[in-house]
Amino acid sequence: MSVNPELVGRSFPPTAPYLVGREKVREFARAVFADAAQHVDPEAARALGYADVVAPPTFAMVIQDLTLQQLLAEEDSGIALERTVHAEQRFRYTRPIVAGDELVAQLQITNVRPFGTGAMVTSEAEITDAGGAHVVTATSVLLIGGEDA
Template sequence: MPLNPELQGRVFPPTEPYLVGREKVREFSRAVFATNPVNFNVEVARAAGYDDIVAPPTFAVVVQELSLAQLLADPDAGIDFSRVVHGDQRFTSTRPIVAGDELTATLTVTSVKSLGPHSMVTAQSEITDAAGEHVVTSISTLVVRGDE
């Protein structure tokens, strides 16, 4: 089934809040080879002016994935996940994510394009904190390979 072009402009419901845990930040930091002590040590992070340890900028993908899962699970989307290749990823942050943040993501499909037998879908996740304040915008482009 081809990608549904009517997805463009669709806004999905906000995700359930995601509570950012210290150990998750530390695990992610190790996984991406972060070396800044603010990513691991609470005292160092607080001395630098943060409420708690700071997640690397790409940690936002953990929260964005929750919103992308809605798109990928939507039977009307026409996305066969076994044919998906990640094409692009961008982040624009208002402030860093810190342990203790409670984050919610709202996904909007901003573009659907066909390129021969392939399709591209670009989705933007607006990630906000418990007060509803913007934290980061995460934009992903997925390439859905067509039939060979």
């Protein structure tokens, strides 16, 4: 089954709220070698005007992954994980993610472009806080190999 071109424009239900924990931010910062004090030390973050530790910019991928799981679970998508490569990632922030944030994400498929025997699938996850305010838009491009690849 090839990637379903009718995915374009499809929106998925909002994810369950994700509570950003201080230790999760610290763990992520260590994993990506983000060693600035505001990522691990609440006092350093407060000195910069934040309520708690600030997540590194790529932390939004943790929340976006919840939406990509929805896409991968779609029976009619034509996307097989074993043929999928995460080809590109972009983030457009309104404000940083901070420990204590409760975030919800909603995915929309914005493009399916044939590529060889497969396709490139572009999606945008709008991530908002508990008050509904925009925090970040995470854009991913997945490269899906064809079945005969």
